[in-house]
Amino acid sequence: MQFTRTKANAARMEHIGYGIGLMAAALTSLSYIPQVRKAYPKGATSDLSVKTLAALGAGLALWIVCGMIRSDTVVIVANMLGLGLVAVLLVFKIRDIRRA
Template structure:
């Protein structure tokens, strides 16, 4: 009985790692494009702030649950989205200053 439960937990973790990999690295092309073009106008400030806050809360949740896939992939996602958030805020402030 215990072996079956352990096998199921391993399978569940694999699903978590695959899902985390896909959702985390889906952000990478946007970060590369934004850095390369130095243009953040195609990204909503509200989205960026809400998404980054959500990732931060998922990280806290993962830490509280001691759930490694959630912890690992939210740290990685934040590594992508914190720079995007910084660039978007900087771009927004720059455009408001020019107006």
């Protein structure tokens, strides 16, 4: 099968790439939800590392900046969602540290 590069094919591939990006962003961002649900009860964050969550949060924040520089809405929104969920996990972890 030979792929002929035309404007129509390029536009189609751009749309397919955008759709794949949206699906990947949704899956990776929403993957934090089970962890948030598990951490919600008081005292349920003993398995979470503050350093790991902080590093993950910093990485997600840098992806947001990268998305802004590149004007990539999918990268911005996905990482903002992920950062929000990681922030919730950090809040739960700090809550549990203070109660211990």
